[in-house]
Amino acid sequence: MEFRRxxxxxxxxxxxxxxxxxxxxxxxxxxxxxxxxFLILRDRxxxxxxxxxxxxxxxxxxxxxxxxxxxxxxxIEGVVKKEPKAPNGYELIxxxxxxxxxxxxxxxxxxxxxxxAELDTRLDNRFMDVRRPKTQAVFRIRHHMLSAVRGFLEQxxxxxxxxxxxxxxxxxxxxxxxxxxxxxxxxxxxxxxQLFKQIMMSGGMDRVxxxxxxxxxxxxxxxxxxxxxxxxxVEASFVDHEDVMxxxxxxxxxxxxxxxxxxxxSLNTLGIELNIPELPFKRLTYDEAIEVNNEHxxxxxxxxxxxxxxxxxxxxxxxxAHYFIKDWPTEIKPYYTQPYExxxxxxxxxDLMHPRMELSSGAQRIHDYDLLRKRIQDQGLNPDGxxxxxxxxxxxxxxxxxxxxxxxxxxxxxxxxxxIRDVVLFPRDRKRVSP
RNA sequence: GUCCGGAUAGUGUAGGGGACUACCAUGAAGGCCUGUCGAGCCUUCGACCCGGGUUCGAAUCCCGGUCCGGGCGCCA
Numbered sequence: 001m002e003f004r005r006x007x008x009x010x011x012x013x014x015x016x017x018x019x020x021x022x023x024x025x026x027x028x029x030x031x032x033x034x035x036x037x038f039l040i041l042r043d044r045x046x047x048x049x050x051x052x053x054x055x056x057x058x059x060x061x062x063x064x065x066x067x068x069x070x071x072x073x074x075x076i077e078g079v080v081k082k083e084p085k086a087p088n089g090y091e092l093i094x095x096x097x098x099x100x101x102x103x104x105x106x107x108x109x110x111x112x113x114x115x116x117a118e119l120d121t122r123l124d125n126r127f128m129d130v131r132r133p134k135t136q137a138v139f140r141i142r143h144h145m146l147s148a149v150r151g152f153l154e155q156x157x158x159x160x161x162x163x164x165x166x167x168x169x170x171x172x173x174x175x176x177x178x179x180x181x182x183x184x185x186x187x188x189x190x191x192x193x194q195l196f197k198q199i200m201m202s203g204g205m206d207r208v209x210x211x212x213x214x215x216x217x218x219x220x221x222x223x224x225x226x227x228x229x230x231x232x233x234v235e236a237s238f239v240d241h242e243d244v245m246x247x248x249x250x251x252x253x254x255x256x257x258x259x260x261x262x263x264x265x266s267l268n269t270l271g272i273e274l275n276i277p278e279l280p281f282k283r284l285t286y287d288e289a290i291e292v293n294n295e296h297x298x299x300x301x302x303x304x305x306x307x308x309x310x311x312x313x314x315x316x317x318x319x320x321a322h323y324f325i326k327d328w329p330t331e332i333k334p335y336y337t338q339p340y341e342x343x344x345x346x347x348x349x350x351d352l353m354h355p356r357m358e359l360s361s362g363a364q365r366i367h368d369y370d371l372l373r374k375r376i377q378d379q380g381l382n383p384d385g386x387x388x389x390x391x392x393x394x395x396x397x398x399x400x401x402x403x404x405x406x407x408x409x410x411x412x413x414x415x416x417x418x419x420i421r422d423v424v425l426f427p428r429d430r431k432r433v434s435p
Numbered sequence: 436g437u438c439c440g441g442a443u444a445g446u447g448u449a450g451g452g453g454a455c456u457a458c459c460a461u462g463a464a465g466g467c468c469u470g471u472c473g474a475g476c477c478u479u480c481g482a483c484c485c486g487g488g489u490u491c492g493a494a495u496c497c498c499g500g501u502c503c504g505g506g507c508g509c510c511a
Contacts (some may be wrong), residue, residue: 033475034468049472070462085470106445106462106481114473115447115461120503176510192511218510219436225510309507334511349511361511404511431503 001098003075009041009048014089017082021092023048024075026131027068027103029112039065041076041092042131050076051083051091064097071103071111071131119421126425126435137266138423141259142411144266146211148258149232149407152251158207158234163196165189165213169385176217178227189215192404195389197235198336198365201400202392207236211407221430223419224357224409228428232410234362235402241338241348241364244401245324248352248360249281251405252322256414272415282323284315286346289325292318306332316355326350335375337363352405354413362403369393 005024012021025043032038039050052065068074078094108125109117111132122129129135150160166182167190177188193210200208214231236244253276260267260274267274284292289311290301297314301307307315307325315325330339330347337347349363366372372393376383383390411423421427426435 029472031471031474032468033471036469036471038471038474040472047472051470053469055469083470085472087472109446110461112461112473117446118503121446194511214511216510220508220510221436222507222510223505231511306510337511351511363511 001075001100003098003100005043005075008045009043010045012048012080012090012092014080014082016080016090019080020077020095021080022075022077023092024100025073027070027072027074029070030065030068032066037062037065039068039076039094041074044136047087049086049088049091050078050094051081051086052094058095061094061097064099065094068097068099069103069105071107071128072099073101073103074099119419123421123427123432124435130425133269137269138411138415138417139425140266141263141270141415142407142423144259144263145255145411145414146407148255148262149211149251151258152254153209153234156207156247158209158236159205161197161200161205161208161210162212163190163193163210165215168388178215178217191216192231193233194336194404195386197233197402198397198400199389199392201235201237201367202395202397204237206238207234209234219430223421224412226408226420226424226427226429229424230407232405232407233402234405235400237398237400239401240399241326241350241362241401244362244364244403245283245326245350245352246280248362248403248405249277249279249322249324252281252352252359252410253277253279255410259414270415274414277322281352282319282321284319284323284325285327286325286329287327289315304329304331312353312357316353316357319353320355322355322359323353324350325353333363335379335381336365336372338366348401350403352403354409356413357409358406359409359413360403360405362401364399364401367393367397367399 003024006022009023023041023043025041028040028042028047030039035054037052037054039052041048041050052062054062075098076092076094077096078092081091081093082089083091107128109121109128111128113132130139166180166187168187177191180187180189192214193212197208197210210233212231213228215228217227218225234244234247256274256276260276289307290303292315293311294300296318297311299308299310301311326349327346328349330345333347333349337349339347347363349361351358352360366375369390373383373390376386408420408423412420417423421429
């Protein structure tokens with residue numbers, strides 16, 4: 001049985017009148033009007049109407065068509081017919097239909113958009129949810145987004161690396177790690193490639209990036225957190241935090257622009273028109289951010305407080321676009337961020353914010369061995385556990401800076417998606433590890 | 436973790452002590468129909484999360500459990 005297609009549905013045009021074609025895909029809908037029957041075939045690219053005239057059709061083909069259940073996988077060979085009454089101006093008159101895999105009934109969810117399904121139902125049946133054009137559009141845009149990130153960073157001289165997800169120690173204090181059994185010892189799932197990408201600065205790679213999974217064992221339960229997420233991480237040598245902030249804002253603008261061009265049809269499916277963010281993004285110091293909050297919010301913050309969810313929201317509403325918050329208090333940022341030489345209570349750290357949430361955080365890093373070791377100790381951590389990392393700082397490491405950007409958050413803010421689970425194929429959260 | 440809300444056919448929902456033999460849509464099965472494009476019309480099928488309690492009577496009220504959603508917290 002030949003199951004190779006000659007065309008995707010979208011590759012057929014009315015001008016191909018009288019030509020034969022073989023399509024392959026899923027039975028999207030069947031409309032039997034009596035003397036005439038319409039079968040809508042769906043593939044990755046779109047839909048095609050297959051029309052069966054019961055008086056003239058081969059009885060064997062009709063027999064097979066009548067037996068089809070929705071969402072079965074079939075191939076249809078037929079003749080293209082120019083037909084103004086049909087969607088897209090053509091229809092396919094079948095000469096042969098083969099059932100490659102019949103679908104059971106009832107279906108676990110609707111694929112045509114007639115009946116909604118809850119997120120939980122859709123995630124339980126993700127294979128079928130992805131058949132819906134809207135869901136598929138999200139993940140095709142995700143592909144274009146990651147592709148744009150790679151294209152941009154490569155053009156900027158960054159080298160893509162991959163670092164281990166199974167690690168012996170925590171990257172930094174605070175965040176809970178998932179312990180795993182590693183042969184006869186204990187290991188953890190990595191919460192960030194931070195330490196490894198910094199080591200590569202000592203390795204002389206100058207500019208590196210990684211797009212990879214990160215794991216957080218936090219018991220958070222919100223629409224913007226996952227226990228397994230994708231981080232876009234960058235680290236660059238001989239540059240400061242201002243330099244990598246510029247890389248970051250240009251990356252975001254580039255992603256918006258590239259996606260709007262390369263994923264135009266998927267954006268159209270979702271009814272979204274992207275506004276390319278304007279550069280440069282506004283920069284607030286931490287002090288200014290606190291002021292903005294205290295002017296507009298009932299919930300007052302003091303210097304040294306981290307920004308609450310409410311503060312992020314309030315400031316986001318005031319600014320109304322992407323913005324940076326920089327010069328954070330040293331004590332609420334990780335040990336590896338570089339304090340200002342003339343004012344060590346603040347650090348060369350920044351967050352990139354979308355009005356809805358934090359997208360990225362970064363900093364110039366400490367490259368002085370003694371200071372780094374001291375900062376690790378100050379945060380109550382044991383430097384001995386970081387020897388593999390600290391070693392790289394003893395034999396020549398340049399000043400360097402970098403950031404980590406949440407891929408899912410970038411996507412969900414770009415597409416105005418409310419729940420982070422909608423932009424991950426198989427999300428991992430407090431309540432879900434399967435499928 | 437915590438506060439609030441919820442769980443009804445495969446899917447999405449209505450109903451909040453008796454008139455429930457549980458509404459509607461979608462779906463499935465069968466029938467009519469030659470231009471549908473969320474086709475239309477007719478017939479049929481399919482459900483009250485689990486356990487306990489209150490009551491003459493519980494889908495509905497109470498208690499416990501499980502699961503789900505939302506807010507907050509936690510969170511480079």
